[in-house]
Amino acid sequence: MLLIKNGRVLDPASNTDAMLDLLVDGERITKSGAGLAAPNAEIFDASGLIVAPGFIDLHCHLREPGQEISETIETGTRAAARGGFTAVCCMPNTQPVNDRASVTLGIVERAAAVGSTRVWPIGAASAGSKGEALAEIGAMKDAGVVAVSDDGKPVATARLMRQVMDYCRDLDLPVIDHCEDPSLAAGGVMREGAQSMRLGLKGIPSQSESICVGRDVELASLTGARLHIAHMSTRASLDYVRFAKRLALRVTCEVTPHHFTLIDEDVRYDTNYKMNPPLATREDRDELIGGLADGSVDAIATDHAPHHPASKDVEFDRAPFGITGFETALALGLSGLVHDGRISLMRLVELFTTGPARVLGLERKIAPGEPADLTIFSTEHPWTFRAAESPSKSRNTPFDGRTFKGGPMATVVAGRIVYRR
Amino acid sequence: MRIVEIRQLLSAEEIDRTLQRVAHEIVEKTSGANDLALIGVRRRGVPLSDRLAKMIRAFAHVDVPVGTLDITLYRDDLSTIGPQPVVQSTHIDFAVDDRDLVIVDDVLYTGRTTRAAMNGLFDLGRPRRIMLCVLMDRGHRELPVEATFIGRTVETTDTQIVEVRLREIDGEERVVLVDRVS
Amino acid sequence: MFQRLQHLLGIESLSREQITFVLDQAKPFQEFQRHPLKKLATLRGKTVALAFFENSTRTRISFATAASRLGADTMNLQAESSSLKKGESLLDTVRTLEAMRPDGIVIRHSSSGAPELVAERLGIPVINAGDGTHEHPSQALLDALTIRDRKGKLDGWNVTILGDILHSRVARSNIHLLSKFGVQFRLCGPAMWVPREVESLGPNVRRTGRIEEAVEGADVVMVLRVQTERIHEPALAPEEYILRYQLTPERLRLARPGALVLHPGPMIRGLEIDPAVADGPQSCVLEQVTNGLAVRMALLYHLIGGAPIDAPHPAKERSNATD
Numbered sequence: 004m005l006l007i008k009n010g011r012v013l014d015p016a017s018n019t020d021a022m023l024d025l026l027v028d029g030e031r032i033t034k035s036g037a038g039l040a041a042p043n044a045e046i047f048d049a050s051g052l053i054v055a056p057g058f059i060d061l062h063c064h065l066r067e068p069g070q071e072i073s074e075t076i077e078t079g080t081r082a083a084a085r086g087g088f089t090a091v092c093c094m095p096n097t098q099p100v101n102d103r104a105s106v107t108l109g110i111v112e113r114a115a116a117v118g119s120t121r122v123w124p125i126g127a128a129s130a131g132s133k134g135e136a137l138a139e140i141g142a143m144k145d146a147g148v149v150a151v152s153d154d155g156k157p158v159a160t161a162r163l164m165r166q167v168m169d170y171c172r173d174l175d176l177p178v179i180d181h182c183e184d185p186s187l188a189a190g191g192v193m194r195e196g197a198q199s200m201r202l203g204l205k206g207i208p209s210q211s212e213s214i215c216v217g218r219d220v221e222l223a224s225l226t227g228a229r230l231h232i233a234h235m236s237t238r239a240s241l242d243y244v245r246f247a248k249r250l251a252l253r254v255t256c257e258v259t260p261h262h263f264t265l266i267d268e269d270v271r272y273d274t275n276y277k278m279n280p281p282l283a284t285r286e287d288r289d290e291l292i293g294g295l296a297d298g299s300v301d302a303i304a305t306d307h308a309p310h311h312p313a314s315k316d317v318e319f320d321r322a323p324f325g326i327t328g329f330e331t332a333l334a335l336g337l338s339g340l341v342h343d344g345r346i347s348l349m350r351l352v353e354l355f356t357t358g359p360a361r362v363l364g365l366e367r368k369i370a371p372g373e374p375a376d377l378t379i380f381s382t383e384h385p386w387t388f389r390a391a392e393s394p395s396k397s398r399n400t401p402f403d404g405r406t407f408k409g410g411p412m413a414t415v416v417a418g419r420i421v422y423r424r
Numbered sequence: 425m426r427i428v429e430i431r432q433l434l435s436a437e438e439i440d441r442t443l444q445r446v447a448h449e450i451v452e453k454t455s456g457a458n459d460l461a462l463i464g465v466r467r468r469g470v471p472l473s474d475r476l477a478k479m480i481r482a483f484a485h486v487d488v489p490v491g492t493l494d495i496t497l498y499r500d501d502l503s504t505i506g507p508q509p510v511v512q513s514t515h516i517d518f519a520v521d522d523r524d525l526v527i528v529d530d531v532l533y534t535g536r537t538t539r540a541a542m543n544g545l546f547d548l549g550r551p552r553r554i555m556l557c558v559l560m561d562r563g564h565r566e567l568p569v570e571a572t573f574i575g576r577t578v579e580t581t582d583t584q585i586v587e588v589r590l591r592e593i594d595g596e597e598r599v600v601l602v603d604r605v606s
Numbered sequence: 607m608f609q610r611l612q613h614l615l616g617i618e619s620l621s622r623e624q625i626t627f628v629l630d631q632a633k634p635f636q637e638f639q640r641h642p643l644k645k646l647a648t649l650r651g652k653t654v655a656l657a658f659f660e661n662s663t664r665t666r667i668s669f670a671t672a673a674s675r676l677g678a679d680t681m682n683l684q685a686e687s688s689s690l691k692k693g694e695s696l697l698d699t700v701r702t703l704e705a706m707r708p709d710g711i712v713i714r715h716s717s718s719g720a721p722e723l724v725a726e727r728l729g730i731p732v733i734n735a736g737d738g739t740h741e742h743p744s745q746a747l748l749d750a751l752t753i754r755d756r757k758g759k760l761d762g763w764n765v766t767i768l769g770d771i772l773h774s775r776v777a778r779s780n781i782h783l784l785s786k787f788g789v790q791f792r793l794c795g796p797a798m799w800v801p802r803e804v805e806s807l808g809p810n811v812r813r814t815g816r817i818e819e820a821v822e823g824a825d826v827v828m829v830l831r832v833q834t835e836r837i838h839e840p841a842l843a844p845e846e847y848i849l850r851y852q853l854t855p856e857r858l859r860l861a862r863p864g865a866l867v868l869h870p871g872p873m874i875r876g877l878e879i880d881p882a883v884a885d886g887p888q889s890c891v892l893e894q895v896t897n898g899l900a901v902r903m904a905l906l907y908h909l910i911g912g913a914p915i916d917a918p919h920p921a922k923e924r925s926n927a928t929d
Contacts, residue, residue, distance in 0.1 A: 197806035201618075203718035203740030203775060272719030318696055318717035320738070494634060497648045497907075507609035508912040511634045511904075547643040 004028050005418060006041045010049025010379065014056060015353040016368035025054065027375040030417040034371055047420070049379055052412055055352045056367045057089025057376025059359040060329070061257055062154070062179075062233055062304035065091070065122070068109060069098025074309040074396050076110065077117040079329075081394035083307070084422040086329035087355075087411035089376035090121035091307075092363075095132065096155040102127035102138035107146035119421045120414075121376070123149040123363070125179060128167045134159025137170060144174055149363050152179035154233060157215050161222060168228035177229040177255075177362060182215035182240065183280070192320050194267040194281040202271065204319060209287070212280055213239035220247045223254050231362050232256035234306050236280040238290035245299050255362045257304040258291050260328060260335040265401065274315045274322035275401040278308065292339075295354060296346045302358035303351075305332045309397030327400045331388055333380055334407035341382070342408065348382065375418040382409040425606050433560070433578055433586065436597035442575040443472070446557060447479040449573050451486070454524055459552075461489045461520070465529040465541050466512050469493075471592040472559060473528035491516030493527075498540035520549040526573070530588040532558040535569030560599060562586045609908055613725045613732045616741035617782040625783060628904055629751050635900040635907075638675075649911050650677035655708035657683045657700060658735070659715040664871055665735050665744075668895070669712050672902035678910070681708055700724050710910035713737075718775075731909045739773045744905060745870055746779035748898040752890050753826055755897070756866055760787040766820045766861075767791065768851060769830030769878055770799040771813075776870045777830060781807045794820035795830075795851055796842055817851055824861040828868045829853050832878045844877060854880045858888065866890050 005027040012023040012035070024039035025032055060083060066074040076093075083091050093110065095101035101110065107124050114122035126148035127138040132155065140151055151171055158164040158180055171178050188211040193199050195206025216232055220243050223230040232244060235256045247254035261278065266285050270276045294300040308325025315322050333355070340346045355378070360367035369377070390403040414422040434442065451457045457480055464473030470492050477490045494512040527541050538556055545551060555572035562580045576599075580586060584603045591597045608624040617625070638644065654673040658666050666684075673680050681703060694702075696715065703711065710731040713721050718738030725732040736742040754760050765784060771777045771793050781791055785808035793804050793813045805811045814820050821827055832847060858867065867879075867889045875881040883889060 195803075197803050200772075200801075200803040200806060201778075203738045203778065272722050316697060318715070318723060319719045320717050497634070497638075497646050499648070507607075508908045510609075511631055511907065513634045513637055515637075543647070547641045547645075549642060 004041055004044035005047060005375070005415070005420070006039060006044040007047045007049050007054060007377070007379070008039070010052050010054035012054045012369060013349055013352045014369040015349060015357045016056070016366065017370065019369070020349060023054075025369065025377070027415070027418045030375055032369060032371055032373050032375050035369065047379075047413065051383070052379050052381050053348070053352075054369070055378045055380070056356040056369050057414070057416065058087050058333070058355040058378045059363075059367065060088045060091040060305050060307070060332075061231075061302055061359045061362060062259075063091050063093055063307040063329070064096065064309065064325070065093040066309060067097065067113065068106065072396070073311045073314075076113045076122060077119075078394050078396050079307070079309070080114065080118040080120045080122060082327070083329040084119040084414045084416070085394060085411065086305075086331070087333050087378040087380055087414050087422075088120055088329060089378060089414060089416045090123055092123045092125050092149060094125050094152060094154040095127040100127050100131050101125075101143070101148075102130050102132065104139060104142040104146040107143045107148055111147045120416055123147070125150045125152050125154070127151065128153045128158050128178065129163060132156060134163060137166060140170060140176065141174060144176060148176070150177045150179050150231065152181065152233065154179065154181045157181055157183050157185070161218055164219060165222050165226060168222055168226040168230070172226055172228040175229075175364065177231045177364070179231045179233050180215070180219050181233045182212045182219065182235075184211045184214045187211040187214070192277060192281070193270050194283055196267055196284060198267045198270060207281055209237040209239055209283065212237055213243060216240040216243045220244070220252065220254060223247060223252045224250065227253070229253045229364075230255070234259050234262065234280055234304070235291070235300070236262045236283045237287045241290055241294050241299060245294075248299065255301040256299075257302040257359075257362075258295060258300050259304060259306045260332045260339075261326060261401070263288060263291050263295065264335050264339050269401075272319045273401070274317070274319055275326055275399055275403075277319060277322050277324055278306075278326050279324035292345050295340060296350065300354070301362055303332065303336060303354040304359065305329055308399075309395055310399050311396060312398050315399045325399065327390075327393070327395055327397055329395070330393060331400065331402045331405070331407075334388070334410040335402075337382060337409040338407055375415055377415040378411065379413040379415070380409065380411045384409060384412065386410055425604055427585075427602050428605055430584065430601045430603050432598055432600050434576060434599035439559070439597060439599065442559065443475055444479055446573050446575055447476050448483070450476065450526060450557065451480060451484045453555075453572070457484055457486045457488050459522075460524045460526065461491060461518060463491050463493050463516065463525050463527050463541070463545065465527060465537060466492060466494045468530035468588055468590055468593060469528045471590050472530060476528060476557070489518045491518065493541055493544050495537060495540040495544055498543040500536060500540065514544065516548060520545055520551045522550070522552045524553045524555070525551045526555045526557050528557045530559050530590075531586050532556070532561045532569070532571050532574075533564055535565045535567035538569045539567055559588055560586050611909065613721075614743055614905060614909060615721050615725060615732065615734045617743045617746050617779045618741065620783075622786045625747070625750065625786065628747055628901065628908075629754060631904040631908065632747075632751050632897065632900040635903040636897065638903070639896060639899060644675050645677065646675060647677045648907065649673070652678040652709040652910060653681060653707070654678050654906060654910055655681040655683070655703045655711040657703060657711055657713045659683070659685055659696070659699075659713070659720070660736070661685045662714055662736070664895070665714065668898045669735060669902050669906075672899055672906055675899075676903055676906055676911070678709075678906065681706065696720060696723065697727060700728060704728050704730065710906070733905060733909060736775055739775050739778070741779045741782075742775040742870075743779055744898065744902055745776050746783040747905075748894055748901045749780055749828070749868055749870075750783055751897045751901055752868060752893050753866060755893070756890065757825070760784065760789070762788050763790075763825040764823055764862075765789050765791050765826045765828065766824040767793050767828045767830065768817065768820065768853060769795045770833055771795055771804050771830070772799045772801060773833055774830050777828075778807060780828060781811060785809060785811075792820045792824070796847070817853075817857055818860055821853070821857050822860045824865050826866045826868060827853060827858065827861055829879050831870065831872065832874060848877060852878060852880060853883050855882050855886070858883055864888070868894060870894070
């Protein structure tokens with residue numbers, strides 16, 4: 004038994020913001036109220052801290068099976084727990100690609116054995132993510148996938164996307180798309196604009212993303228499927244999503260912490276600023292923050308993309324895309340969104356909890372009977388993020404050495420404290 | 425650490441008389457200053473060589489060509505000093521082949537400047553003869569160099585410096601002996 | 607102060623004063639090229655590593671000759687070398703070179719930012735001889751020297767650059783350098799190679815699609831090489847390029863009388879430039895080459911000559927020897 008005392012509980016599902024104690028027995032919350040007592044329970048004193056439902060990361064890369072040099076389910080989920088996440092959705096671009104039940108089961112079993120958080124795999128949309136035939140989506144759903152995606156790439160053609168959407172609609176699975184037009188983006192390594200011109204780096208115009216978002220929204224209208232836009236980075240894409248929501252289409256989207264924090268002008272030749280989609284303009288960032296505030300954006304997701312150090316220690320145009328993100332996500336949300344007054348603390352919690360849950364068709368709340376997945380964090384505690392101290396195998400982050408005000412303090416998954424600062 | 429003046433070695437008038445004497449020596453030793461050219465070593469060798477040429481024109485009615493030589497690129501001691509010194513231009517617009525050259529400098533000390541000047545001149549051709557003319561010889565040679573024409577010889581210690589100040593460069597006209605004291 | 611720079615990675619970060627210093631220091635080295643005996647000992651004992659990961663004949667020979675005339679030795683790495691073909695990484699290659707203790711490294715690489723990556727890791731001076739489409743500082747310096755010598759100053763001219771600006775590090779470096787002297791630029795070339803963003807490269811940069819408009823009233827016309835490896839992406843027929851963008855004598859007449867024509871080389875006579883213009887009286891291409899040698903000697907002299915920047919000054923300073 005675990006008694007979490009003196010914390011300020013923020014539960015978006017019930018719109019609760021109150022000083023409440025929570026009693027956890029086994030894997031579930033059993034009681035919530037003021038001044039609880041439980042003689043046999045381990046006490047966690049959450050004075051001065053926020054107690055929220057367990058955070059869900061809709062988008063990450065755990066690299067297992069096949070790329071364990073960069074990360075494993077074990078090291079990745081330890082880093083996720085350190086970031087306050089209780090559940091992570093891992094993308095299928097592993098080796099082999101997670102496009103069939105056997106691979107899915109392998110991931111699920113490995114996570115049960117060594118994972119610090121829940122792992123909800125995302126299956127491939129097409130076989131091998133090659134963009135030709137459908138993957139074994141039904142079998143993967145039975146094995147535990149919560150969505151499909153060909154992440155790393157867009158679903159290759161409108162024709163295939165339509166087929167995937169129709170199929171997944173009947174399975175009640177969301178289709179997550181990495182939106183990009185390969186012919187426009189080809190060879191590009193950062194956002195096309197004044198900065199790419201100055202640096203002599205090949206650019207990717209913002210329309211590469213929005214053209215594909217537009218395509219997918221039209222297909223969502225055609226099929227009635229659940230569509231989720233991965234790592235949305237531009238105002239043009241956001242405009243399409245807002246349009247879709249106005250039409251009551253089942254379209255959702257996520258934004259990464261680096262896209263609401265950094266911009267293209269921050270790029271020089273440090274490969275820790277190279278990711279796909281690339282860092283966008285100041286105007287894009289400001290629009291995304293507006294969308295995070297007004298509900299047009301449904302979730303914050305990290306797109307944690309570990310790459311072992313040697314692979315990133317090369318010329319900018321040769322480096323792989325991606326940065327890590329679990330451990331800095333909440334802190335960036337606090338410093339970039341809440342402390343500046345752009346969004347409320349409750350809204351930030353929504354973006355990490357009920358927002359992602361809704362995308363997956365789940366509920367996330369703090370109430371007796373609910374799973375005891377909790378994220379306990381501080382809005383004040385000063386700390387410095389040091390990549391070298393991360394349990395992740397990779398160090399590719401632009402935030403190494405950054406000081407933050409507020410961050411994760413403890414993470415509870417199924418009633419167990421899996422991380423404590 | 426300060427620099428203090430020990431004593432004046434030459435006044436303005438003495439500089440002029442010394443140069444007049446040296447100019448006459450040059451003409452005498454070269455049998456009339458024909459086929460002769462003066463090479464002023466930057467910086468202070470330049471005004472000195474100009475003045476000598478003027479004097480020679482005045483009393484011997486011979487026009488001796490004057491060139492300027494920057495020895496920065498020929499120095500042998502650059503690697504022991506911090507950032508590289510600024511390189512100045514060399515202007516020698518006459519042929520040096522088969523000519524008698526007189527290198528003109530303000531102070532002869534270790535001899536390394538003269539060696540560097542000779543290296544520079546040999547890059548331009550093959551002079552028939554090279555002679556050295558200095559206003560002050562302060563001793564302490566580190567190379568086997570001797571001056572053909574000397575204005576004044578003075579004994580100095582290691583820490584002392586012979587400072588030649590010329591109106592064209594320093595705004596005043598005198599030669600002083602200074603020392604470094606802590 | 608230029609002498610206090612450890613590396614030369616680009617023109618963008620240099621001040622007007624630093625650029626002027628380099629151009630002034632190139633002058634004694636221009637004079638030196640006329641000596642019968644072109645061999646100094648001023649960098650004797652120093653070794654300059656020439657790490658040319660991208661093919662280049664002219665720039666490599668220019669730097670090699672500059673080093674050699676200063677008395678330095680060179681280590682030569684060329685693009686065809688087998689270690690690169692075997693997939694050795696950039697950092698491993700330069701670390702191998704560094705282990706042989708050169709006093710400086712001149713690097714050309716096809717990736718923008720590569721010299722900066724190398725400079726961060728090595729303890730020796732790095733000179734950028736061209737990185738991707740980013741900068742080519744010594745080219746801009748020799749172009750500026752050529753203009754200054756012919757026209758007496760750099761300030762305030764109208765400079766036109768013709769060709770594939772998007773992929774040109776020469777264009778970028780020239781725009782950075784001359785903008786510091788109040789130069790006004792007009793850029794012209796096929797639309798996909800002169801995008802709107804080029805106007806953000808400097809305070810006074812305009813793009814135009816018509817070569818007549820670009821050349822009219824120009825004091826200097828810089829013609830860029832057509833990078834034939836790119837003319838197929840997208841397909842632009844050579845005839846089309848010649849028709850719309852070749853610098854012909856007729857088009858050159860629209861410029862100011864006595865306008866200079868510069869080209870970084872190698873030229874494709876008959877493609878981007880008419881042979882009569884290439885070999886005509888306004889063409890400065892040969893001076894550019896000689897000036898390149900002088901500029902590179904000045905750069906090597908200051909950046910690789912002398913003690914390392916943080917070496918202590920010796921106690922015994924010989925005042926009579928330094929003036």
